[in-house]
Amino acid sequence: MSDKQLQREFAVARQIHAGMRGDSQEVVLPAPLDVSEQGRKMAIRIGVAFMVLILVNVGIGLWFIFRHESNNPNRPLLEAQMREQIAKSIERAAALTPAPNVLGVTEITISAATGKMDSVANEVVTIAGRLGGSATKGLQDSNRLSVLVDVPSNRESEFRGTVASIQGGGSPESPAPIMSPEPGSPTPATGEKKSFVVQIVEATAETPK
Numbered sequence: 767m768s769d770k771q772l773q774r775e776f777a778v779a780r781q782i783h784a785g786m787r788g789d790s791q792e793v794v795l796p797a798p799l800d801v802s803e804q805g806r807k808m809a810i811r812i813g814v815a816f817m818v819l820i821l822v823n824v825g826i827g828l829w830f831i832f833r834h835e836s837n838n839p840n841r842p843l844l845e846a847q848m849r850e851q852i853a854k855s856i857e858r859a860a861a862l863t864p865a866p867n868v869l870g871v872t873e874i875t876i877s878a879a880t881g882k883m884d885s886v887a888n889e890v891v892t893i894a895g896r897l898g899g900s901a902t903k904g905l906q907d908s909n910r911l912s913v914l915v916d917v918p919s920n921r922e923s924e925f926r927g928t929v930a931s932i933q934g935g936g937s938p939e940s941p942a943p944i945m946s947p948e949p950g951s952p953t954p955a956t957g958e959k960k961s962f963v964v965q966i967v968e969a970t971a972e973t974p975k
Contacts, residue, residue, distance in 0.1 A: 871961045874929060877969040883911045886932060886966050890915065893928050897921040899959070909968035919958040929964060 767773075835841065878886040887903050890913045894901035899917030917925045 871963055873963045873965060874926070875965040875967060876929060876932065878966050880968060883966050883968050887911050887913050889932050890929060890964050893925065897925055911966045913964040913966065915962040915964055916959045917962070919960045922960045925962070
């Protein structure tokens with residue numbers, strides 16, 4: 767009992783005896799630990815700790831930035847300059863936007879009865895010719911037909927009134943009367959023209975209730 771060497775040998779013998787199964791002479795030693803499984807678990811733990819550390823650092827950095835910006839005495843000045851730059855950009859964009867009727871072309875929309883769009887367009891062309899102007903019919907698009915008209919600027923009011931009188935589909939056989947200029951009245955230069963785009967829209971009949 768006092769010999770250390772014998773005690774170690776006795777402990778080894780007991781371990782061997784405990785590992786023996788039944789009558790078999792085979793000794794089963796304890797299975798070694800799975801080193802790869804331990805390494806995988808350790809890698810997962812290190813990765814999670816690293817991600818947590820990054821999130822903490824980012825949060826602390828954002829907090830310091832927010833605190834610094836909130837205490838910045840120049841912040842109101844920077845905001846005012848930013849608003850001023852935005853306002854100037856909007857003004858420049860508005861200046862670059864073309865104004866309506868920038869080419870001097872006025873649009874007039876009149877309605878025509880079903881199947882009468884071509885007749886109304888011909889009447890508009892006739893009116894423009896009687897007023898000393900010219901007109902060009904466009905191609906019909908579904909229920910819309912456009913006519914480009916040029917008339918002398920001193921006959922603009924007559925053209926508008928005559929075109930308005932055929933609203934709903936006038937008949938070429940009974941055109942609206944066109945007044946001639948009074949004798950001695952001043953007339954502008956021949957080159958002064960007024961351009962119109964007459965949009966003829968086919969009126970759809972309402973379904974009776």
